[in-house]
Every structure is written in structure tokens, then in C-alpha cells.
Amino acid sequence: MQKLDFPADFLWGTATASYQVEGAGHEGGRSESIWDTFARKPGAVYGGESGEIACDQYHRYKEDIALMAELGFKSYRFSLAWPRIIPEGTGKVNPQGIAYYRAICEELHKYGIKACATIYHWDLPQSLQDKGGWTERFITEAFVEYAKVCFAELGDLVDQWITINEPYCIAYLGYHLGVHAPGIQDIQAAIKAVHHVNLAHGLAVKAYRKTGLKAPIGITLNPSTPRPATARREDKKAAETARAVETEVFIYPILGKGYPELVTKKLGLVIPVKDGDLETIAQKIDFIGINYYAEYPVAFDKKEPFKYGAKPSWQDTSDMGWPLVPEGLARQLRWIGAVSGGLPLYITENGYARQDYVEKDGRVHDRERIKYLKQHLKVCSDLIKEGVKLQGYFAWSFMDNFEWAWGYSKRFGIVHVDYITQKRTPKDSAYFFRDLIAGYGEG
Template identity: 40%
Template sequence: MTFTFKRTDLPDGFLFGTATSAYQIEGHRFGGAGETHWDSFAATPGNVVNAETGAVGCDSYHRWGEDLDLVAGANLDVYRFSTSWARVLPEGRGAPNPEGLDYYDRLVDGMLERGLKPAATLYHWELPSPLSDLGGWRNRDIAGWFGDFAEVIMGRIGDRVWSAAPINEPWCVSWLSHFLGQHAPGLRDIRAAARAMHHVMLAHGTAIGAMRGLGMKNLGAVCNFEYAQALDDSPEARNVTKTYDAIYNQFFLSGMFRGRYPQEVIDGLGAYLPKGWEDDMALISQPVDWCGINYYTRKLIGPAPGPWPALAEHEGPLPKTDMGWEIYPEGLEHFLTMVARDFTGDLPIYVTENGMAAPDILTDGAVRDDDRIAYIDAHVAALRRALDAGVPVKGYFVWSLLDNYEWALGYGKRFGLVHVDFDSLERTPKASYQALKAALARS
């Protein structure tokens, strides 16, 4: 199976890439990295499938050269990677870890040597445990700590990265982790969630300011989106769908690009936000150079008993990935159009994550993942429709390069273009990798 698009079908300068994150692939026990709240979250019974951690991951800490060869070998332009706060600053503050800084130095230089554009994300969810002990994202001081981390790591590699963004998916860092309790630190507390949501935004603005102070350019923001559709036509279902959309798809984007939060969220969280939060909005909404969209699925939303937000997700009828997520490429077109129209205008937009989990059985040295090829193909088609409508989409990055540690689901869900045997750590490019290599070939 092949893709129906090729590189020349997209505008000149359109970038294709792939993405990973530090804790999911590097092997956190290597190289002097400090403890994170994910380590203790996974050590708590019932939180993570098989109590698996990122201690070894894909051992990209040692195999980074092989992994960068895979990125370049697929004819990709950009490698979107993240830096580990706890690898760079094991205590979260204070003295840097020389081995950690050296690792990211080698990684960035390795990308440049292979003709790849390094796209850095400062934080992809692994908070140093000493900062978690001080309240983590509930503590306003975290914005300053994060700004200091930005200065340390970007003071080392910021002169060579093509782009940088402070925080991957603020919704996951705050709501999923402090209200739903599904990710570290595993809290289910509305006050904690409200404060984490605002402090994540404050940390974003602080880090943008710190990187501007270093003279860096091409700085962006990356949010995740889920298409919210009402379960039925009842007023109750429509109302809670608006609430879901406001929390998930509007809150962080509105803070960054409008300097205010949606009223639907303020109605529910206003009593729990930190005092004087309004005074932070100018810092939070300082200009960025691009916006990143992470998109995977849609959700059907209906009313539920109980306090705000009084909603529930329902299983939908569409084909699903191995995560149980509905495949709905129309949602990507919707968000590309909506973000440009309502928030960012002419600012460049990148699809910074899109992909699917599949069972991906290695048979006779190969993985036939035609379902992933179809998924990517349909979403690139949706992106092209948005382009045709005038949306300034400048790139598309597949999640993920490698099968990796999928957080609370351990190593059982495979998103990679490349199969990883988690015993031998051998890499095997899948059919989707080969198809992408052919589609992106340069004449």
C-alpha cells in the first residue's frame, strides 16, 4: 500500500517531520537524569500497565545516531524532539547535569549533520520529583523554575535549533493529570486542576520571554485538540459539548492568543483559579511565531449527573485505532480552519502530532501497517483541503518515529513508523515508513 500524495503535491517549503518525547524513548535511568513524578506515579500500584516506566524506553540515549539515521532515511525534513527537565537539572533547580547537556548537544549536532531541522520542545511531562514535592504545577513558583530551565537548556542548544516550544499539550499537563488523574501526578482535584492550568500558561509565557532574551526566534505554542460532537440533539448534550470544547480546545489557545480564558471555563473554575490570575495574561499572551496542532480523534459528549462540568464521553460508531480512538480526519480540517480564523490569522500553523496506534505484529522481519498508511493519508488529505481554503499550514509531523513508552498504557500501544522490540531494542521500519520514504523522495 502506498500514499496517494507525494512531496510535490504540497507547496514549496512545506515540511514533513516526525516527533518523539524524551521520557518515552531516551531511557531515563541513563546519563545522570534525576527522578521524575512519572517514576513515582508508575511505582504506585494500578497507575500504569504492568507498572512499566521510562527507565529504558527505547534506549535512544545510546542509540540516538541510529534513530536520527532513520529520520533522515525516511526523507523527512524535521525531527521534533523534547528535552527532559530532570536530565538537564536533576533537582529541577541548581547545578546542571553535564552529561544531560552534552547529550542534547550531540543530538542537535547529529540532526544538523544529517540535514534535519531540530524542533525542540522544552517539556513533555516529566517533572523533576523535587519540584513535585513543592507542589509542582500547583505552585506559582514553577513558572520561574521553568524559565530558569529554559535559559539553561537553550543557552546550550538554542543557537542551533530550528524552532522551540515551551510545553507540549498543556491540557495533558494540567487537566488530564490534575482533574482526571490519568497521568502523573494522578490528582483528581478541581482546585489543583485550575491552578495547574493557569500555571502551565504562566510557565509558557515565562519560557517564551526567557528564550527571546537569548535572542532565539521561531518560537511557538503546541496544543492538543479533540473534535467534540454532541451525543444527540438535546439542549443538554449541546451545552455540555460546548463545555468540553471550551476546556479542551479553547482554554489554552485563548489564553495564549487572546489574553483571556473562555467564559464557559471561568464559570466552572473561576472560584479555584489563583488570586490575581488576570494580571498574568499579558505575559501569557506575548507573541509567538507559529502554532502547533496535535490532533488524533473526536469524542461524543453527553450530559452526566454531578457537579460541573457534568459531562461524559461516549463510544462512537466510527472505526477506531488500537487506543479506542475514533478515526475522524475531518476534525483536523476543522481545527486548522478554526485556529487560523479565530486565533492566529496569518501565523504559520504546523500539525505537530498526528498518528495512530495499531497492533503492529512483526512477521518475517516486516510489519504490514496498512491501517496506519490509510490513517496518515486521510489526514494529509484533510490538511490539503485546509490549505486549498487558504489556511497557512506549513508542515505535518507524524507521531511517532518509534514505538515507545505510552505513559499509563506502558509499552503495549504502538504508534511508531518504526517497530521496536522492547527486549532486544532492535528497530524495524514498518510499511508506513517505507511508504512515507517513497512519497517524500526528492527528484
Template identity: 45%
Template sequence: MKRQDGFPEDFVWGCSTSSYQIEGAASEDGRGPSIWDTFSHTPGKVVQGHTGDIACDSYHRWREDVALLKELNAGAYRFSVSWTRIQPDGKGKPNQKGLDYYSRLVDGLREAGIEPWLELFHWDLPQALEDAGGWRNRDTAFRFEEYARIMYKAIGDRVEHWTSMNEPWCAAFLGHLTGEHAPGLRDREKTSRAVHHLLLAHGLAARAYREGGFKGEYGLVINAAKPRPATLRPEDVEASERASIERTSLWLDPVFGRGYPELFMQHFGSQMPIEPGDMDIIAAPIDFIGVNYYNEDAVRAALLSEENPYGFEYVPTWQRKTEMGWDIEAQGLRRILMHIARNWPAKVLYVTENGAAFADAPSPDGVIRDYDRIEYLREHLAACRQVIADEVPLKGYFVWSLMDNFEWSFGYTRKFGLVSIDHITKARRPKLSFYYYRDAIAGFGL
């Protein structure tokens, strides 16, 4: 059955956040330091020296956040667990106060009629594991499995939607190649090691979930991308395919049992620490792929070189930009969803993040009239409706984000939220986009 606006009656409408970006309470109730605590406290790494020490204070104000979700009539809330709240050193006996926090949050969501969608890892690796080699160290994948089993046992009876990790490309490439994210490294071989161990960790956690006999959905969330070709000349079309490898097929090919992409292995295979049996573990069955989408770039062919092993380069575009400098191109969302549906046997797709950063200056009356964000959301929801009509198995949509939060290396200078946060008082104030999304959930947004 479909509603009048073209969305299925059982379509999932939700909002997404992540632990380090909203929780705060960085040293309370036994929480240990993560790599993002270390990184944000390192001078020059984050704009204006911002940290997640307090963030949105959701650790203490989670009831207010649940009330906002209920006001939206959101069907789901996707959030991540702070690994160091559960295991301060990334291994060993769990911290009961951390487990209790997430148990209270899950119960509060369910009481409000909101399905919890739990993500085990959104980049905040325990610093103790980083000190032991982080994602370059194979043992970290097994520590992740141990942590996952703790979470399944604690709340697997009340959480039916799980993802292992968010955007492992960012953890690997932004954290180990460009240095923009924690741990701030710039080393190609370490990046390759991180890629493999992140995927191994995903596979181990997915397998452990099945071994536990749990009946819910299990998936992986990626920030897939396939830049459009600047022209339809064959060389540019081929460059577009190559430009998608590290963001898309590098993750989906092994998860669906195809091994790593051939071109990636030609260039970097010698750096991949693959051991017998690893690829079977990585290909543990999953139920869905979560797709995070913000923008689409354009590329053309370029000369192959050691610095440019895939032979493409980005070109200027005409689209309006967000505060992040990202193109606003809703049809790019339609294209990437169709690309995944055509090329991998994903049974179900969800848009697990979609949103935009704008200046969001309040009017003299205090109202934040964020019409740019409303238009962004409207265009992207229309693209979702199109792919559903094209019979792509898209089953849900999550806005990034419920609230303004710590936007990684940009600190609090980039605002993605439907709700504004006063970063002194921590008071929550819905923007007009909040009420737009409420309408969309009710079937009136388009």
C-alpha cells in the same frame, strides 16, 4: 509553489518523540528522577509494571534514530528535553553531561540535514519540584523559566524551532483530576492551579526567548479538541461548543490575550491563582500553534450539574477504532484546524502529532505489514491537503511516532511507531508504514 500532490514545496515533514518515552538511561550521567520515574515505579499505575528506565535506549542509540530519519528524508525531528538531565533537582547549576547529550543530538541532526524542533517540557517534571508542590506551586513556573534560559543559551544558536510544552491539558487534567498520569492526583482545585501555572510557565519561557534575541519560531503545542454535535439540533451544537472549552479555548484564549473563557471562570475562577500581570505574561507573542490530533468524539446536550458543569455527554459512534479505542475520523483533523484558524489569530499552524496505535503483529517473514496505519496516515494527510486548499495556514506535519515507545500508563502495550523496537535487544525495524511515509514525504503518498 505546490507539488503535484497539493502540498507546498516548503511544507515541513517530520516525526515526533518525547524524552521519557524513548531515552532510557534513567539514572545515567547525572539525570535526576522525574514524576514519571516515580509514577511508573508505583505498583498499579502502569500496565504490567512497565517503566521508562530503558525505553528505546535512544540516549545511547540516537545515531541510529537520526539515520532512520535521514532514510525517510524527514525535514524535521521534534523531540523533548528531559528537564532532570539538565537540572537534576529542577533548579540550580546545569548538569553539563545533559547539555552535552542534547548538543550532540542537535549537531547530528543538522549534519544529516534535519531541522531540530526542541520542546522543553513533555510532562516529566522533576520530582524535587513535585515534592515542593509541583504545578500547584507558583514557583515551579519560575523554575521552568530558569531551565528554559539554560537551554536557549546552550543551543539556541543551532535550534530555530522551539515549543515550551506539549499538551498542558494532559499535565493538568490527567495528572491532577483523573489521576491517570503522573503525579496521579484527583483534585479539581489542584487542577485549576496547575492550569494557571503551566500557562504562566509557558509565557515566562516565551518572553525569555524573545529577550534573548533569538530569531527562531516559538510556539505552544496543545491537544485541541472540538467534538462534533451528535445532531444539528441547537442544543447539541451548543453542547459541542462547551465541550471544547477545556481542551481548546482554555489554552488559546489566554495565550492570545483574551483571558480565560467566561464559562470556565464562572465555575472555577475562584480556584485560579491569578496575580497582577500574569495574563500579560501568558499572552507573550508566539509564532505558531502546534496541534496534536488523534481522534474526534461526538457529544449531545445533557443536564447541567456540579458533576457536569458544561452540560454535555459523549455518545456512541460508528467509526473504526484504534488499539487505544479512539475513533478514526480524518475529517475531524480538518474540522479542528479550521476551527482554530477561524477563531484565533494564529499566524501558522503545524500538526505536531498525528498517528495511531495498532496491534502490529509481524508476519512469519518478520515484516510488519501495518496497512491500518498506512490507511490512517493517508486519510489524515488528505485532510491536511484539504485545509491547505481552504487557505488554513498549515505549514507542516509530524507523525507520532518515529518508533514504538513507552506509551505512558499503557507502558509498551500500545504501538504508535513507524519503526518497531525489540524491547530486549532494542533493535530498530521499519514497518511498512515507514516506507509509506517516505513516499508521502517524496510526494507520492496520496
């Protein structure tokens, strides 16, 4: 077998998000988020489940971090919960929330693990959604107020900052398709959210640069760079449109390129840009985080709102129904590397959902996940040799958790969680990463 070869300073991490793992929904001064509200909506979340208990990491973080250290991980990407830090969204800061995240960072550092903090991973305080949430411009100032608190209270402990996770999901899944919180179905609301998420990011980076803190700061996108279903001109155009609507509306303004004309002129979408907004969004960032799981073929479809639609794939799929296309990651890394002018890149999420069980031998033998990981890591290794500035990889996810609208029915973790007893059981994939990080990874 060919060895998976990575630079000695490559950053190996694993990742989670606050609402998916923390639990303690009514402890430590935390207020309600849009996901608490959404989970109570009949039919919104599989089985009527919620993140109220989740993996109970709020109480078990020391156990989890010790396991990360045992497996050799060098960084932990976790997210800060806005409702835990500023329960009303703006105003009074909750000292218990600050103390919790300081304790996480200190525990990580005890083992020599870097703290990679995502400021926003979808759990908006419900009080702010009641005023319109990401569809209203006020949210950008509320966000920068929150970000400033994070910088001031945690800046001495955080080693890497991510402003926002997956703007696409915030805007389109939350406000257009309605399958994520807050569950709104309105295209124009989604387009407003696109701009306000971008602006919030820019304001946060601008504020960060004034703090004097030196840790790198960037953003995590889940870019869609689909391939055309056929060689027909209309399908090639459909793929370009899909990339513009789902990815370029975020990455272009962040990189100082403005909004793509394909969206603003050809599709005629009205983005609420005010004077100075584009300059604010285009703050210098230190890296781009990329979350990659799958790639889809798309074709022209005049019945769809944006005139394109996804088509069936021939590849095997994960338990999410997502096609397994490692070559898509290669296409994406090359494109983003070129568009960004060689900005450092990190894979901030990559993983595979399957039905996992603890066998009679007390182990979880997730061979399909390991196959998926090897294929995608081989792409990463090859692209680094090709010259793409990929500097790290965070496995999604450290442990099984609340998978948003899918509840607890999908397992992405490299550590199995028994949701009744909260027992953690490392899967074979966890030991695969242990070997890989130690320099013994086979492709």
C-alpha cells in the same frame, strides 16, 4: 489514486518524547521525574512498566537519526528532559545532559535535519513535585529558569522551539483524573495547574525574546473541539463547554483573549490570576502546534463535574479505542485557524496505534495505519488549498515507545522496536512517508 499534494516547502517531521524513548534512567546525571515515581505506583502503569530503558535512544540516537535521514524526514521533534538538564529542578546545571542534547542536534544537522526541541513533555523533576508541582506558583519561575538554560546552552543548534506539550494532559490527566503522573485527583488542583502551565509558557517566551535568538517559538496543544451528540440545545451547549474547559482555557489566554467566561463565570471555576499574568501569558508566538488523534461526540450530563460527557461513536477505532474521525481534524484546523487570526500551524503529532508484528518476511505490514495517515493527510492537503496556514506535519511517532499509563502495550511507531533486543524495523508506514516526502504520495 489521487496524489497527496503539498507545498514544496512543507516541513515533514517525526516526533518522540524524552521519557518515552531515551531510557538511561540512572545515567548521565539524570534525576528522577514524576513519571519514574508514578510508574512504581501499583496499578498506575500497565504491567508495572516504566521508561527506565524505553527505546534506549540515549545510546542509539545516531542509529535512529541515520534512519530518519534514510526515510527523508526534514525535522525531528524531540523533547528535552528537565531532570537530565537541571537534576534538582532548579540550581546546578548538568553538563552531561547539555552535551547529550547538543550531540543530538549536531547529528541531526549532519544529515540536514532540523532540530525541533520541546522544552517540557511531562517529565517534571520529582523534587519539584514534592513542593506541589504545577499546583504551586513557584513552578513558573523554576520553569523559566530551566528554559533560559535551554536557550543559552542549545540556542545555537535548535531550529524550532516548543515551550510545552499538551497543557490539557498536564493539568487534567495529571491533577484531575489522576491517570497520568503525578496521579492526583482534585479539580481545583487541576485548575491551578492550568493557569501555572499557561504562565510558565508566557514567561519562557518572554525570556526567549530577550535572547536575540531567531528560531521560531510556539506551543503544542491537543485541542478538543468536540461535536454535539445531538441537535438538542443542551448538547450543543455541552460541546461548547467541553471546548471551553479543555481547549479555550489554554488557547484563549495564549492569544491574548483571556480566560473564557463560560469557565470563569458560568462554571464558577476559580483561576488564580494575579495582576499582569494575562499580559505575560499573551506573549507573541510564531506558531501553534496541534496534536490530533480523534474527535468525540459529547452530550449534557448533569452528573459530570463539568456537566458534559463523551458519548459512543460509530467509527472504527484504533488500538487505543479512539474513534477515527479525519473530518474532525478539518473542523479543528478551520476553528484554530480562525481563532488564531491566521497564525502558522503545525501538526506536531498525528498517528495510529495498532498491534504490530514483524512477519516472516522481516517486514511490518501496517496497512490500517497507512489508511489512517492517508485520510488525515488528505485533510491537511485540502485545508492548505482552502487557505489554512498549515506549514508542517510531524508523524507520531518515529518508533514504538513507552506509551505512558499504557506502558509498552500500544504501538504508535512507524518504526517497530523489539524491546528485548532494541532492534529497529521500519514498517510499511515508514516507507509510505519516504515516498510521500519524495513527492510520490498517493491519497
